[in-house]
Amino acid sequence: MHRSISIRRIDAGKLMAFIFLTFLAIIWIIPFLWIFLSSFKVEMEINQAGGFMYFPKTWTLENYKELLDPNNKQLPIYRWFINSFFISGIHTILSVIIYSMSAYAYAKLQFKGRDTIFLVLMGLSVFPAIINIIPLYKLCLVLGWLNGPLALIVPGLAGMFNIFLIRQFLYGIPDSLLEVARIDGASEWTIYFKVILPLAKPVLIAVALFSFTGNWNDFLWPSIAINNIDRLTLTAGLQLAKGAYGVKVAHMSTVAVIAIIPMAILYLFTQKYFIHGISLSSGIKG
């Protein structure tokens, strides 16, 4: 008797949760759906309809053709894509290498001042990046990096958080494993490449994804460091869309769809790593 009541209760809870989540999912999907629909509309037809219509009258791909055209001078999205892929790609590779090397040393090697250095760096990193942005501009100016990819690739490699994250993960690897390798005569570098990197793969994938999306989505810094429209990243460049297309609903929606698609695809294939990575970084697992 009791049992059936409790089962029915759980079902009621589940049903409530389902309704609540369906409602939210609709809210979350509507904006995407709206730009997607609007991107196929003909600008003229929207105007004729008084500036608003739910569905495209004629479905067209012209907006996409126009915007992705490599010769689009007004909003060189094509160019920005290439810039963003290049910059974020290199930044990600360097992040994984540099952060994992440091994390390995702090977690597994014995050397004088190890814990002090780590603590001092962690302590200093409470100063938020925002304080540094104006001096960083000056520094890049002096280095001749402004308007170039280096300004967007290198300064972001100075962070501490990912080192902390990888270090935490490496504590989970037993020292005995490394000792065996050492007795076999492996150098620290061999151990790093052959033992640490393969074993730390889950956390390194998370760091790679965070570095890539973080760099790709950075807005303030690229919009300061880059003045040349052809050298902007996609995220910073999109700021110009409003000036270029103003109230052209279909064009603006197409721009938004194009900007979202790469991340949507990345997410589709790496979803579980993202979610695992967030859990790692909040200190719940690992």
Add this chain to the structure above:
Amino acid sequence: MADISAAIKRKKKFKITPYLFIAPHIILFIVFFLYPLGYGIFASFTKWNLFNQPEFIGLENYRLILFEKDSTFYRQFWNGLKNTVTFVIICVPFQIIIPLLIAQALNLKPKGHRFFQSTIYMPTLVSITAVTLTWMFIFNRTLGLFNNMLGTDINWYGEQPYAWMTVVIVTIWWIAGQNMIIYVAALEGIDKDILEAAQIDGVNMFQRFFRITLPSIRFQLVYTLVISIIQQFNIYGQPLMLTGGGPNETTFVLLMYIRNLAFGTGNSIAGVSTAMSMVLGLVICIVSIFQLILLRNREA
């Protein structure tokens, strides 16, 4: 004998390898973090336009922005700070409560929970510019989905409190997934037996939530509270793209002033701008220290 002393010697020998492992990052840290930090602190005490040799003027910039009532910098600083703090105060509670409710619902594992989770998490990966472009024609007064669907004529971007509502709604839609994931993982860690035992003892749903669930995930609650506050003090893109700081500069946040003063059109006033970013930085810093303490305690 010689062998042993050689062995001891070798052991005592300064090992360079570990330092080589940390060197690349340390160099980057010094050049691109520590040096700019020092330079920024120094520059905030100077008259500087980014290109000249900074000229030391003591606390003048700070006096100007903090106390000089007739100065435009004073007005901009306090207005910017007020708006940033307003945003933090409105946004952060939603950024905690909504993801918590979602996580609680997901934790019941209703049909399609994976789909719901993916959908709500997805926008967190999109840049703020793409997010604001996505929403631009939803809240647009004449061309937008909302007003046309509801038959209203609300000036979402140009009137308060709608301007703040718009900025907060877009922000929550953008990043609710972040805290949601943290809470989902935390809720999974709660011992189901305790909840079930409480249920059998007749403890109702709300009591279970407040007496068992919340205390069990208190670490994650505090952690997300801290990171959300830090994140929202950095608000910049949403008002810039959606409201342009309007109406009447009521959504003009501090970072927009800082950016405009240093890099806007006309003469750069980098010294004053740096002083403003120092004050903002100090506020964020204080919150970050809490985060650091939390992480340390967790580690111990």
